[in-house]
Amino acid sequence: MLNERKIAVIGFGSIGRTFVRLLTAKSHYIKKLAELRVVAVADSKGMVLKPSGFSDYELIKLCELPLSGLRSLPESLDLDIDLLYSEVQPDIHVELTPANYETGEPGLSNIVNAINNHAHVVTANKAPLALRFSELMDLARKNEVKIGFRSTVMGGTPLIDMLLSIRSYSVESIHGILNATTNFMLTEMHEKLIPMEEALRRAQAIGIAETDPRLDLDGWDSAAKIVILSNVVRREIKLQNVIREPLKVELSDIAECLRNNNVIKYVAALEPDGKAYVKPMKLSRRDPLAGVDGTLNAVRIGTTIGEITLVGKGGGRIETAHNVLDDVIGVML
Ligand SMILES: NC(=O)c1ccc[n+]([C@@H]2O[C@H](COP(=O)([O-])OP(=O)(O)OC[C@H]3O[C@@H](n4cnc5c(N)ncnc54)[C@H](OP(=O)(O)O)[C@@H]3O)[C@@H](O)[C@H]2O)c1
Structure with missing residues (x-):
């Protein structure tokens, strides 16, 4: 046939x-x-x-x-x-x-x-x-x-297709919120002032976190995603070279951020010098990633002709x- x-x-x-x-x-x-x-x-x-x-x-x-x-x-x-x-x-x-x-x-x-x-x-x-x-x-x-x-990355938003279509200019940096579970937990902590353990229980209760959430909380999932995105834009990095800082945030950190009009987000990044990491970061409220809440994902892509920000669903x-x-x-x- x-x-x-x-x-x-x-x-x-x-x-x-x-x-x-x-x-x-x-x-x-x-x-x-x-x-x-x-x-x-x-x-x-x-x-x-x-x-x-x-x-x-x-x-x-x-x-x-x-x-x-x-x-x-x-x-x-x-x-x-x-x-x-x-x-x-x-x-x-x-x-x-x-x-x-x-x-x-x-x-x-x-x-x-x-x-x-x-x-x-x-x-x-x-x-x-x-x-x-x-x-x-x-x-x-x-x-x-x-x-x-x-x-494999931001399945609910055509991110990879968009990146593959970039041919005549270069991507210099990528900063993203690429893991729905940890972003949901951080949003709950900021909005409801609950400790991280309770935020994790809520993520498990609504079925977005695994019973064993280590792949999310230790940054493996986000690290794998930043490696895939970097390779898509012809910036070859290896998973073992991504610096991973597990998500560990106290309520006192959240309170301090709120007082200073900042938020904490679990950010995966590729910097222009090739350094890649996943870590909790304090972001100013003016940062386009700061307002990305709940299970939403987002990426901010720095290119040789300007910045692209994409916000959307991850992969359910x-x-x-x-x-x-x-x-x-x-x-x-
Ligand atoms: N769930 C999501 O929303 C999502 C989103 C994006 C990407 N992904 C990725 O998609 C993949 C599948 O996710 P999932 O949620 O469907 O996982 P899942 O529900 O745990 O299913 C995994 C399946 O793989 C089978 N399996 C395990 N070892 C195998 C082997 N050696 N050979 C053949 N089959 C084997 C399991 O068999 P048994 O049934 O016998 O255990 C099960 O059928 C994962 O890599 C996940 O990270 C998932």
Whole structure:
């Protein structure tokens, strides 16, 4: 069939399932562009394969399984990415596994394997890109495939697309509020004068913070994002070179800031001299980032022809799944 593409979905949790549901909901529109067939779905415990492609009904039934539930199906196989590739030869590999900022695994090996098998890659997993951005891009170029990663930073706002479109001038600096959980917590602390532990409990209660929030509070999530943004604008920095200061703010710090008409924000930055960091910073109320509250994200980009400020949603479940689908459509056009 003309323009037929086979998709493997690796990682079938919150984003994997939302993406698959979206794919079925939009199938009428997508059919005008291409015949997309999901031929493989994998979680940490198992995988299911169907070379002819799962029907929309079968995909919805998969989404109704409990987490780690693929292995409960009689046709499931042990997770084996080599076997998956030899059995169903996907054209597009959608990587939705959890981020591990020490090793990049399992996403890193999965992505390298996909590229070496000449499959396009779409990933919401930041870790492989934060650790190996230029190597992965070089490998993709060599194998004539694309990597779509617009969901990795500020997924609810087309930031990466905007940065990729900057070609005739240079980006000198980036300052951003790139983590929704910590920004929500700081906003609660400023507005309600509650301690950080209580702000974290509120973030967990509304479902924006993980039970183990260390990736947010220790700055890993923001650091990975500033590395990806810097590499997008051709300023290569490494995750291990980003200085990370964990978020630790006392109520007395907040009170002092309020008295002086300042606010504390958890800022991720790339400076003109190449120094990159994530740290709590006192900002004047006049700073465009100072008024970015709650779960909103923002970036202030200093360029050789002026400053750009973008404020918008970060990546929630729905936004991320839409970005993944946009990238899938993008890599096949
Ligand atoms: N949630 C968001 O709003 C959001 C926004 C932007 C980016 N992201 C990124 O998107 C990715 C997915 O996020 P999520 O919220 O969907 O996470 P999640 O709900 O924890 O789902 C992760 C999935 O990956 C599976 N998995 C774990 N190890 C695996 C392995 N070795 N091989 C295959 N599958 C494996 C898990 O399997 P089990 O079900 O068996 O545990 C689960 O299905 C993460 O990298 C996250 O940082 C998420």
